[in-house]
Amino acid sequence: MSKSPTTKKYWSLVSRMRLGLLVLFIPVLVLGGIYYLHMARSLQQELEQRLIANNNQLRESLVEPYLAELERQFTLIYGQVKAEDVSGSELGHTNIYLHDWRLYKGLAPDLIAIYLGTERRQVLSYPDWDQNPAYDPRTRPWYQLAMTHPGRLVWTEPYYDYTTGNLLISMAKTLTDPQGKTLGVFAVDAQLQPLSALLNRPGEDGYQSIINASGRQLAHPDPQQLFKMMPHPGWLRRFADDRGLFLDESNRQFVSYSHLPEQGWVLMSIKPAASLNQTVARASLNVQLMVVLASVLYLVLAIVWTRYFKSMLNEIARMIRYSRDDPSATQLGDIRELKHIYAELAATSQDLHEVRQLANLDKLTGLYNRRFFDDQLAELLDEREPFFLAMFDLDDFKAVNDTFGHHTGDMVLKRVATLAMEQLGERGWVCRYGGEELVALLTGEDQGMIFALLDEFREQIATLVWREPGLRVTLSCGLVASGQAREAKELIVTADAEVYRAKRAGKNRCYQAGAVAPTPDPALGSV
Template sequence: MKGSKKVFTVNRLLSLLFFVMLLPFMLVSLWSFDYIQKDNINTFENNLSRFTHNTAMESVNRQLEEIGIVFQILNSRITPNGAKGFIEEDHDTLNAILASIVNTLTFFDAAIISDIHDHYRIYPKIQLKGFVPSQRPWYPGVKQKNGIHYSEPYNDLLPDLHNSNNHSVTITVSMDLFDEELLKYGNIAFDLDLYSMSTPLQDIVTPFEGKFLVAAQDGTVIMHSNFREIFHQKIPQRWIDKAIDLEGNFYDAETEKFIFYHSFSDPYWVAFTIVDKEMYDDYIGKAPQTLIIIISLCLVIYTVLVCLCRVYIKSIISRLYMGVNGINVEEQEHNLERVYNNIKKSHLELEEARKISGEDALTGVGSRRNFDTRLDELIAHNEPFYLAILDLDNFKSINDAFGHVVGDSVLKYVSNAGKAILEPKYHIYRFGGEELVALFPGNDYEEYFNLMETWRQVISQRQWRETTLSVTFSCGIAKWKEGETAQDVIIKADKTLYAAKQSGKNVILSSCD
C-alpha cells in the first residue's frame, strides 16, 4: 500500500513537472513564432536596403563621380581658342585629349564640342546634315558654370560609332563652357555608353533572386545586367513617382513585387532592386517550419527526460548534482578555450590577408606590396619606365586644423582624381602616409609629365567645403636606368620630391637625365 502510494506520488510529480515545463515552452514558442517572423521581415528589408545602397554607390555613383571629374578636368583645360581650334580642325592637343577620353573611358561613346553659333565638331569625326547642337534634347536649358546636364533617353541622330550594340536610343551628358569673364562660348557633350556602364552589374548577385536596374525619370531602363533590357524595357511610372526619398521601399500590388530604391539627384535616375512576392513568402515562411522542427525536437527531449526520470530518478539527480557542483566544467572550459583559440587564429589570418591585399583599404589605389611587386617585374623584364612620387603639402597641418576625417577625405579625393586621369593605362599606388606613387612604363616623358601636371592643377583648383582648406602636392619624377635597383630609382625620385618641397611646394620636378 505504502509503496503504491509512493509510486503514484512520484508519477504525479513527474507529470506535473512535465506540464509545468511544457507550459512556458509553448508560450515561448508562440512568442518566438512572432519574433522570428518579424526578424525575418526586418532581415529581408535590411539586406535589400543595404544591397541597393551599396550597389548604387559602387556600380553607379562611382561612375557618375568619375564622369564629374572628367568634366572638371576638361573645364580647367579647354579655352575659347582651344575649342575654336578643335571645331575648325586646327587644334591637335584638344583632339588628342578627347580621343584619349573617348577611347580610354568605357562610359563614353562620342564627344562633341560646339560654340554659341552652333558650329560643331564630333569625335570620332562625323558630319551630319542639318544637325543643330542647341536644338538637341541634351542641350542644357539653363546657363550654369560647372553645371553638368544629363539628358533623358532620346532617339539619337548619330549612328552607333562603335557598332557594338546597335542601339538608336542614348543619353547625353553635357556642360556649357565659359570664359574668364563668365561669358558662355560653347558646350561640350558626351554620348554615354550605358552598355559598358552596366558591365559591373553582371558580376553582382542580387539577394532573393531579385533584379537590380537603373531607370530614367520616364521609366526607361538605362542600366541592367542583361544588356537586352537596356532602352528596350520600361518600369511602371508609378514606381518612379513613389521614389520620392533618397532611399526607401514599397510593395507594388499590381505586379506583386517588393521594390527597394536609391534615387540620384543629378542625374535624376533611380536604382531599383526588385524581388518577387513568391521569394518573399518563401523566406518569411521558413519561420513556422523551423519552429515546428524545434518544438518537435524539444517534445522528444522532454519525453525522453520524463522516461529517464521514471527509470533512473536517482541517477538523474546524481548527475544533476554533479553538474551543479561543476564535475564537467573543466572539459567544457577546455572546449570553449579551443573555440576561442580557433577564432583568434582565424582573426590573425584575416589580418595577414588584408596586409597582403593588392588594394589600399582607405584610398582604393594599389597597395605598397602591389607597388613593390610591379616595380620588381618591370626591372626584371628590363622594361624602361618612369617613377613619380607625390606628397601632399602640409598634410599634418590639415589633420591638426580640420581633423583626421577631413584628412582621410582629402587623401581619398586626391587618389580618385589621379585614378580618373591616369587609369586604366597607368596605375597609382599608396606608398605610405600621404605619399602616392605612379608607374609609367615606356619612354614618353612628356605625356607622363602632362598627366601629373593635370592632376596637380585639378587638386590645387578644387574648392573645398572648408573655406580655409587648401590642398596641393609636390612631386618628383625619376627615370629608371638599366642596372639600377628598385631602391635606386625610389631614392632618386624621393630626392627630386625633396627638391620640389624645398623650392616652394605645389610643383613637379624631374631628374630624368
C-alpha cells in the same frame, strides 16, 4: 441502509509525470510561439534592412563613383578648351584638339564622342561624322539644355543610339569668353551599359535596375530591357522618399530604392519575397525542433542551447574577423543554421574587397593609384615617422606614344611599373601619380641608401632592351625627405621641382632636394 464508503481516486505516478510534463510543456510552447513570431518578424526586418543597406552601398560605392568619374573626365577635357580658339570666325588649333581628344577617348573607354558647337554654327567632334551642311548645333537638346544653365555641367536625358546599340547620355557645359559672353557649348557622350555589369552578378537572387523619371530602364541585367519601360510603372508613385523599401503584394517582390537627385534617376534592388519566406521557414523549423526537444529534455536543452548560442556568436564573430582582415582567409563555419549568413558574409566581404581594390589600384599598371597615394601620404605625415617621397617621370614619353603607338606606350608603363614594384616595393608603396608619372613612398632614415636605390632603379630602366627598334626609355627622378616639408602639397611640389631640375640638366638622372647639382656627367647620367 448503510452507505458504502466513497473510494478516492489517486493519480498514478506515471499520470502525474505526464501531467507535470504537460504543464511544463505549455509555457515552453507559449514562449516558443512568442519567440517564433518575434524571430520571424526580426528576421524579416533584418533582411529588409540588409536589402536597403545593399542598395545604399551599391549607390555609394559603384553608381555615384562611376558618374563622378564621368564628370571628372568631362571636366578634365573641358578645361583644355580655350576661349580664344572658339571666338573667331574659324575654330583654332583643331588638329591639337582632335589629337588630344583621341588620347582622352583611348584612356577612357566609356566615352563615346567629344564635341563642341558654337554660336556661329561651327562644329568640331571626335570621332568625326559626315555633317549635313544645314546642321545647326544650337537646335540640339544638349546645346539648348546647357544654354538654360550657363556655367553649369548638365546631364541630358539618356537616349538609345540605334546605329551602335549603345545607351548613351550627354554631359554639356557652356563656353564663355573672359567678358562672360557665351561662345558655344562643349559636350561629351558616355555609355551607360557598364552600370548594368557593375550592379548585377550572375546567380544573384534578385537584380538591380536604374530608371529615369519617366520609368525607362537605364541599367538592367537583361540588355534587351535597356531603355524600355519598367515592367511595373505603378512603382513610380511609391518612390516618394529619398530612399526606402516596400513590398509589391501582387508580384511578391521586395523593392528597395534610392534616388540619384542630380540625374533624376532611381536605383532599385528587387528581391523575391519567396527568399525571405524561405529564411523564415528555416527558422521556424528550428524553433519547432527546439519546442519538441524541450518537452522531453527541458533542463538539458537549456544548457545545450546556451552553449549553442555562445558558439553561434563566436562563429559569427570569427567569420566577420576573417572576412574583414582577408577575404581569401574566410572559412565556412560548422553551424548549419548560419549557412546563408556564411554565404552573405563571404559575398559581402569579397564585394568590399573588390571595391577597395578598384578604388586603390591603377587599372593599367596594377600599381596603387593617386587616391591611395594621397591617403597614404597623409597617414605617414600624421604618424610623424621618417620617410621619403620619390617622383619619377618618363623622359619624352609623348614621343614614345607618337612614334611607336599608344599600345607600346602602355607596355612601357607596365614594364616600368613591374620593375618599380620589384626594386622598390619592399621599401614602401609605389603608385601611379598620373600619365607617365610614378611616385613612391619609401620608409627609412638613410637618405643616401634610398637615393642609391632610386639611382640603381633609374639605371636599370635606361638599360632595358625593347622589342621595338630604336626604342629607349629613361626616366628623371626627384627625391625629398619627409622632414623637408610640413604638408603633403609642399612635399609633392618639392619632389616635382627636383624632377624638372633633372630634366633641365639633361634627363635620365636623379636629384634630391637640398643637394647641390654638380655639372652633369654624361658618363654617370645621375646626381
